[in-house]
Amino acid sequence: MYCESNTLGVGLVLCSAEIVILRPLGREREKARLPMTHVLIVDDDADTRKYLKALLLEEGYTVSEAADGHEGLRLMRDAARPLVVLLDYLMPEFNGFDVLRAVHADPGLFQRHSVVIMTSFGRIIPFELARFMTVADIPLLRKPFDIDQVLEAVGDAAERLMSYS
Numbered sequence: 001m002y003c004e005s006n007t008l009g010v011g012l013v014l015c016s017a018e019i020v021i022l023r024p025l026g027r028e029r030e031k032a033r034l035p036m037t038h039v040l041i042v043d044d045d046a047d048t049r050k051y052l053k054a055l056l057l058e059e060g061y062t063v064s065e066a067a068d069g070h071e072g073l074r075l076m077r078d079a080a081r082p083l084v085v086l087l088d089y090l091m092p093e094f095n096g097f098d099v100l101r102a103v104h105a106d107p108g109l110f111q112r113h114s115v116v117i118m119t120s121f122g123r124i125i126p127f128e129l130a131r132f133m134t135v136a137d138i139p140l141l142r143k144p145f146d147i148d149q150v151l152e153a154v155g156d157a158a159e160r161l162m163s164y165s
Helices: 046-058 069-078 096-104 107-112 127-136 147-164
Strands: 003-005 012-015 018-021 038-042 062-066 084-088 114-119 140-142
Touching: 038 046, 038 069, 046 062, 046 147, 062 069, 069 084, 069 096, 084 096, 084 147, 096 107, 096 114, 096 127, 114 147, 140 147
Parallel strands: 038 062, 038 084, 084 114, 114 140
Antiparallel strands: 003 012, 012 018
């Protein structure tokens, strides 16, 4: 079996189109506290979507994917129930900030979903985005991902959804 390591900076190995998530021995993780939570991953990078989907399915979440901002916004609008949305900032054409602005312009949509912005930017993100995220209380998840940080961000976002209802 041919395997290659990823560029995401986590314990992940791609093997023959399958994903194996490696974790340190003796380190058990509590399964998702809110297993009915539906997570939408919006990212133009197929490997990132594949990795996040494998991780979140393993943790008991229901997962959907969108390859760009337009598709992500459509899925958010069409969703029958609230979503935790992992939204990549840097995508071609309609980026994560464009999606956020569209969602924020529709108060019903903004209140129904819980968004987490993902970015590969270093410590600096655009001022407009930072200000918007602060005002709207939207958390930031930096790439490369740490498994615990991803799960914590999704868990916190799921708890925010529960507090909205």
